[in-house]
Amino acid sequence: MKTHIGPPIRLTLVMLVLLVVIYPLVVAGIARFAPGSGKGETVSVNGKVVGYKLIGQKFTEDRYFYSRPSAVDYNAAGSAGSNKGPSNPDYLKAVQARIDTFLVHNPGVRKEAIPAELVTASGSGLDPDLSPAGAQVQVARIAKVRGLPADKLTQLVDQQTEGPLLGVFGPAKVNVLALNIALDQLK
Structure with a gap:
């Protein structure tokens, strides 16, 4: 059972960190270079x-x-x-x-x-x-x-x-x- 549950849990945690933390930070960082620094022109x-x-x-x-x-x-x-x-x-x-x-x-x-x-x-x-x-x-x-x-x-x-x-x-x-x-x- 450990071999079947472990990979999905690890994948869920990796995707959670990637999509909830890293991706928004990258997008916010890129937005800093847009006109208005991402807050609107x-x-x-x-x-x-x-x-x-x-x-x-x-x-x-x-x-x-x-x-x-x-x-x-x-x-x-x-x-x-x-x-x-x-x-x-x-x-x-x-x-x-x-x-x-x-x-x-x-x-x-x-x-x-x-x-x-x-x-x-x-x-x-x-x-x-x-x-x-x-x-x-x-x-x-x-x-x-x-x-x-x-x-x-x-x-x-x-x-x-x-x-x-x-x-x-x-x-x-x-x-x-x-x-x-x-x-x-x-x-």
Whole structure:
């Protein structure tokens, strides 16, 4: 019996030390070399931290570009989606309410022109990015509220657009926090 029980117990103890102690220490050590030392990359304006680069934030004022909706109200501790499917009546009501709200604040936009990411939450609820189309569809509203020419805002969106990784992987995207900071810095 000793020959049958001994190896599994030793293997369990070795794996316990390896996976519970050594592996987390190695990952934490590697994270020290990442931007933000593994604590997240903060964004500062005039020496004041205004947010995190990779965590979405709520922007609801008409003078700013809106963020993607969040199922967790942008709470990074509770990252999650709504887990409601496209046929769920509550989900459909929430999306329709977002569409109606967007149209009220952007009266020149047709319903069909609203990019999906402006009315649907991301899987994590914390997506910090929009597609360039998601930002461009908001230009007219912001130009009117801020008294700026729309073409200047269109150029700003183009300047803040990041292409796909290595030119191939993933879609083009615009970080909403970075875009709104650049918007505030416009003269």
